[in-house]
Amino acid sequence: AAGVIQSPRHLIKEKRETATLKCYPIPRHDTVYWYQQGPGQDPQFLISFYEKMQSDKGSIPDRFSAQQFSDYHSELNMSSLELGDSALYFCASSLVAYEQYFGPGTRLTVT
Amino acid sequence: AQTVTQSQPEMSVQEAETVTLSCTYDTSESDYYLFWYKQPPSRQMILVIRQEAYKQQNATENRFSVNFQKAAKSFSLKISDSQLGDAAMYFCAYRSAVKDTGANSKLTFGKGITLSVRP
Numbered sequence: 001a002a003g004v005i006q007s008p009r010h011l012i013k014e015k016r017e018t019a020t021l022k023c024y025p026i027p028r029h030d031t032v033y034w035y036q037q038g039p040g041q042d043p044q045f046l047i048s049f050y051e052k053m054q055s056d057k058g059s060i061p062d063r064f065s066a067q068q069f070s071d072y073h074s075e076l077n078m079s080s081l082e083l084g085d086s087a088l089y090f091c092a093s094s095l096v097a098y099e100q101y102f103g104p105g106t107r108l109t110v111t
Numbered sequence: 112a113q114t115v116t117q118s119q120p121e122m123s124v125q126e127a128e129t130v131t132l133s134c135t136y137d138t139s140e141s142d143y144y145l146f147w148y149k150q151p152p153s154r155q156m157i158l159v160i161r162q163e164a165y166k167q168q169n170a171t172e173n174r175f176s177v178n179f180q181k182a183a184k185s186f187s188l189k190i191s192d193s194q195l196g197d198a199a200m201y202f203c204a205y206r207s208a209v210k211d212t213g214a215n216s217k218l219t220f221g222k223g224i225t226l227s228v229r230p
Contacts, residue, residue: 031216042202042220043156055214088154096216097209099146102156 002026004103006091012109013081021076021106025093031055032074033100034066035090043090049074050096081110113138113205117221124193125229131178132188132224134203142208145179145186146218151199159201162186190226198228 005024013019025032031050035043045058049068060066063081068074078085086109092100114137124130136145147159162170162179169177174194178187190197202223207215 033217035218037154042222043218045217045219048217050214050216056217058217090156092156092218094216099144099158099161100216100218101158102148104153104155107154 004091004093004101006089006103006106008106009104010107010109012111014111015081015083017081017110019078019081019108021078021089021091021108023074023076023091023093023103025072025074025091026101029072029093029095029101031094031096032068032072033092033094034060034074034076035092035102037088037090037105039087046076078108083110086110113140113143113207113219115203115205115219115221117203117224119224120222121225121227123227123229124190124197126193126195128193129189129191130193130226132190132201132203132226134186134188134221136184136186136203136205138184138205138207140207144206144208145177146204146206147175147177147188148202148204148220149197149199150202150223151196156202160188193228195228195230198226200225 033048034046037043046060048056052068066076088105092102094100145162149157200223203221204218209216
């Protein structure tokens with residue numbers, strides 16, 4: 001069965017640089033979620049999209065933005081990167097009322 | 112706001128034995144969903160089991176079952192016949208009932224519990 005695809009899997013950036021993370025949800029899933037998991041932490045919700053419209057917003061810094069495109073893939077854009085942004089970023093998808101399936105994550109390291 | 116609490120940071124079980132992982136949550140909502148996710152060393156988040164709050168019957172998936180006590184706001188995971196591959200971090204998660212705008216569908220996680228399996 002098709003799974004959630006995230007790219008890149010690993011990303012190394014320097015402080016103040018910009019990063020773009022991509023997510024390709026499971027086909028026919030209508031909702032995409034982004035979560036951030038710091039070292040030794042639980043995943044924290046950032047933002048979600050339902051049918052290409054933002055549906056919820058969590059503790060997402062103003063330096064981050066996201067969108068969902070017409071083909072349902074989503075991108076998380078992160079600017080002015082800080083050391084504290086180093087984390088595992090998960091994308092998940094679902095049919096909105098059902099369980100969420102997670103991608104493998106993008107490991108972002110900011111140096 | 113809803114909160115999820117996993118008070119045991121670590122647990123250990125002998126292979127083939129049974130172990131129960133605890134989770135409590137706080138909410139004022141009557142309609143919601145609870146989940147257990149497994150995160151092995153690969154860091155992949157894997158759905159283990161799901162429970163709808165309106166269902167009295169406890170969910171079961173093969174060796175995994177839950178004890179859902181709605182009044183006590185408790186949601187524990189029982190793993191029977193533990194296997195070496197069960198060693199992982201386990202997260203309990205809460206999700207509200209979803210609005211028709213798609214809002215309210217985010218997951219709120221507990222801090223997780225690290226389960227080790229002794230051969």
